[in-house]
Amino acid sequence: MPVEEFVAGWISGALGLVLGHPFDTVKVRLQTQTTYRGIVDCMVKIYRHESLLGFFKGMSFPLASIAVVNSVLFGVYSNTLLVLTATSHQERRAQPPSYTHIFLAGCTGGFLQAYCLAPFDLIKVRLQNQTEPVAQPGSPQPQYQGPVHCAASIFREEGYRGLFRGAWALMLRDTPTVGIYFITYEGLCRQYTPEGQNPSSATVLVAGGFAGIASWVAATPLDVIKSRMQMDGLRRRVYQGVLDCMVSSVRQEGLGVFFRGVTINSARAFPVNAVTFLSYEYLLRWWG
Numbered sequence: 426m427p428v429e430e431f432v433a434g435w436i437s438g439a440l441g442l443v444l445g446h447p448f449d450t451v452k453v454r455l456q457t458q459t460t461y462r463g464i465v466d467c468m469v470k471i472y473r474h475e476s477l478l479g480f481f482k483g484m485s486f487p488l489a490s491i492a493v494v495n496s497v498l499f500g501v502y503s504n505t506l507l508v509l510t511a512t513s514h515q516e517r518r519a520q521p522p523s524y525t526h527i528f529l530a531g532c533t534g535g536f537l538q539a540y541c542l543a544p545f546d547l548i549k550v551r552l553q554n555q556t557e558p559v560a561q562p563g564s565p566q567p568q569y570q571g572p573v574h575c576a577a578s579i580f581r582e583e584g585y586r587g588l589f590r591g592a593w594a595l596m597l598r599d600t601p602t603v604g605i606y607f608i609t610y611e612g613l614c615r616q617y618t619p620e621g622q623n624p625s626s627a628t629v630l631v632a633g634g635f636a637g638i639a640s641w642v643a644a645t646p647l648d649v650i651k652s653r654m655q656m657d658g659l660r661r662r663v664y665q666g667v668l669d670c671m672v673s674s675v676r677q678e679g680l681g682v683f684f685r686g687v688t689i690n691s692a693r694a695f696p697v698n699a700v701t702f703l704s705y706e707y708l709l710r711w712w713g
């Protein structure tokens with residue numbers, strides 16, 4: 426099993442995460458809190474109340490984890506394609522796999538990375554939702570003092586299963602949408618690249634960016650439900666499951682609730698995934 430795709434996925438995921446985390450923090454706040462009037466209002470309040478550091482809350486953990494998760498996403502995708510088509514990453518420009526195989530490989534990577542991602546994503550969302558100012562003498566102490574304290578508190582209060590709160594919603598979100606992610610990327614690369622050649626940097630950046638937007642727009646409805654399931658149980662259990670969360674969210678806020686954060690998701694998705702795919706491609710070419 427070639428490991429270079431896993432390593433390239435690790436490095437490219439970390440680069441994309443740092444670029445996108447502030448967008449992600451604004452998105453999570455908009456999805457789970459009702460105190461903000463919109464993206465700009467949320468960004469201004471975070472900056473005024475929590476300083477620039479407020480945008481990077483909960484990033485340390487995903488920096489280690491998202492790299493692993495991205496490593497699983499790209500590594501499983503590429504190796505599933507190897508099993509389905511007997512072609513390596515380098516050979517696929519000359520022998521392009523079918524879109525069915527690309528979608529199946531993407532769904533496989535999406536499902537497995539979601540299982541790895543679940544505990545890390547839960548901790549990220551819990552930390553991002555702490556609105557206290559960054560620790561200052563005399564300021565109110567947030568419930569969680571950091572990622573490790575958050576993980577220990579969840580484990581102590583909710584047990585091992587508590588660390589996988591929202592995992593089903595995460596798997597439902599990521600399995601089909603990672604398939605969409607890779608189909609969009611491969612489709613745009615083929616559209617703008619002469620047959621048998623490697624896509625140019627500009628093609629990789631644009632294809633990666635739009636792959637990120639397409640997959641996040643498709644993922645946003647379950648992304649909202651996932652974030653709410655992860656915040657559930659913080660004080661008292663509100664939802665009985667994914668379906669109950671969906672039904673009660675629509676009842677209380679209308680169908681628009683499913684697209685809470687879609688704008689910020691898309692704004693974040695383009696640069697993050699443009700950088701992710703560019704670094705991934707170049708690392709593999711360098712190793713190729």
Ligand SMILES: C[N+](C)(C)CCCC[C@H](N)C(=O)O
Nearest residue numbers: 599602603606640641644697
């Ligand atoms: C499947 N879903 C759309 C949720 C994510 C796909 C893109 C993953 C990328 N590392 C990013 O953070 O944007």
